[in-house]
Amino acid sequence: MADRETRIIVCCGSGGVGKTTTSAALALRAAEQGRKVCVLTIDPARRLAQSMGLTELDNVPRPVRDAGANGGSLDAMMLDMKRTFDEVVEAHASPEKAKQILQNPFYIALSSSFAGTQEYMAMEKLGQLHADAVEGGRWDLIVVDTPPSRSALDFLDAPERLSSLLDGRFIKLLLTPARGPARFLTAGFGMVTGALNKVLGAQILTDVQTFVAAFDTLFGGFRQRAEATYALLQAPETAFVVVASPENDALREAMYFVERLTEERMPLAGLVLNRVTVPSTDAVDEAEAESAARRLDESAGDGPVVAALLRAHADRVRAQARESRLRRRFAGAHPAVPIVPVPALAGDVHDLDGLRLIGERLAS
Template sequence: MSGHLFARAPRLDIDSVLTDPSVRIIVCTGAGGVGKTTTAAALGLRAAESGRNVCVLTIDPAKRLAQAMGLSSLDNTPRQVPGVCAPDGSGSLFAMMLDMKRTFDEVVEGHADPERAQQILSNPFYQALSSSFAGTQEYMAMEKLGQLHLRAEDEGTWDLIIVDTPPSRSALDFLDAPERLGSFLDGRFIRILTAPARGAGRGIGRLAAMGFGIFTNVLNKILGAQVLADLGTFVAAIDTTFGGFRERADATYALLKDEGTSFVVVAAPERDALREAAYFVERLRRDDMPLAGLVLNRMQQVDDPELTAEQAAAGAQLLTEQAALDPSLASRNELTSALLQLHAQRMQIAERQLRLADRFAAAHPGVSVTTVTALAGDVHDLDGLREVGDLLAR
């Protein structure tokens, strides 16, 4: 195995990240189905048991993982996981599941007077936007992270927030969606739409006004007048109260670039997952965002590298041939032959996974890596999370 580039990649020392007091936020990201949420939860538990006061923000945890952390309902508030602390009694673990609609509603309620808030909340366009826009979840995850961070700084409730990212089409959506929504709400399209309300023609030139005529015609034709009316009311209501959706998105984005933030990219040893991880690593570098390293989950465990796949396969073959010549050896040889074939298969899988990991290591030589071997079953309780934590730190 020492021939593998991957074996020479720097090790990601998870414990030094978790116990570094200057690290205030850890973002776990990666493709869907690679164990992001479990990793976030395991990191949270491990940090809490080393004495930190941790809040884990999960987006869409599997039922049993949520139960493992004592999350029975989605109430959008961090709840303490009972019985979790360091041996000396310090440290604590809080966990919450994101309710995106509720988070959006709270943003509205927090920034508008009650009457206007009601106007926005009951607007059909707002209702659709807050519950189904593909980027709302990402935006609200960021918003919630910002809120938790403020609370942590003001009240000292937590000194580490760990956030899991939504199961997006692409992991990059987490970084891009807030910006997209922010720039839409503050953008040109909205200004054009609301221009008539502010007095037709003012601020937009004659040419643009003509374009606008065609534009509204087209929209009316396609969407129907009712949609435009809803949208117009929504925009007018939100425009005067928010004033700076984009600034909000920018502030959270800045928080992610802060040196107190650390990104952990999670992947499985599969082509697609590693490709996604590579995109993310490149993006973080380009945006100057702090990367702690890569967690490579679900690695095939190999017990004995002294016996190569080829040796084991050849041995199995020989045993089968012996048994064919001497039937009295059949029962004995059959078992060992099967065991050797099993070993060969595991070694082959491990070898293929390492080749994939090598490719990643070759393209991203400076990235620290830790591997987690595949567990037989899913994580159902704190002990299971602890085991994952141990594997992460090994």
């Protein structure tokens, strides 16, 4: 965050590991160190809005009050997948063509629920924000909270998947009657469309063909922008932060992501290990706590209460030992990746003070 050459931070990892909180904490800390920051979240639970004291977030960056110092500022936004897709269509098609596309039933389904669309639109929005930052000087740092998908790799794969869909053989087949004269409507093509009519239904196929014909002029732009944003992610001004919790599945996913980032030559800053267990004291080990708890079970007065506390301490010591083993395994597999542990808080983060505390623990 202190390096002004770093202009994009991408927080990634599997779902439920604290990506949103980490993204917000990094963005707030950078803003309070004097940077002009925009944080983009793709979180349907809207926890980022709550943690920043905002009643709502939408597809437009909005200022966060009481955030920023030394000339810094913080804007926050939540990706609206369909609205972003609509904006792309409106920006790159004529008004008539855009209206035709936006009202097409197949487009409505594609822009709202197609697998990978959310991740692709996150890339589109990042490209838009970066253009605003470079051309307008509005921000000098963009923090991206990646989508909570089943696999952390989906964010990197989505642009290629959507581009392949829009530029694939099936689409080109459907485009044949729109691009060429009637003589290209061969018997073979008629047999194919007849079979598709039976499988999909005539109306669905008509909707798809109408959409493809209208969308044809935008295909190249989608692929070009996807490639440009992908190159931006590989640039030295970008830093990837992999976020995980000290659990076996989350760290396994983090390993996959680190390996993929390495393969794609993307700049990896390190691993944030969230919600690390810290025992209340290191003066009593697990065995001593369990032994003392057994002796106190039959005691009068506060004996049972103290015994319960000792057992809770023993549980925390065991959890810490298990988490340490998992951390050593990750470090052994990826010794060059810095690891930043963030101790678990007593409760959820729901305000700026909580985000500041996370930011301090990230930087300490």
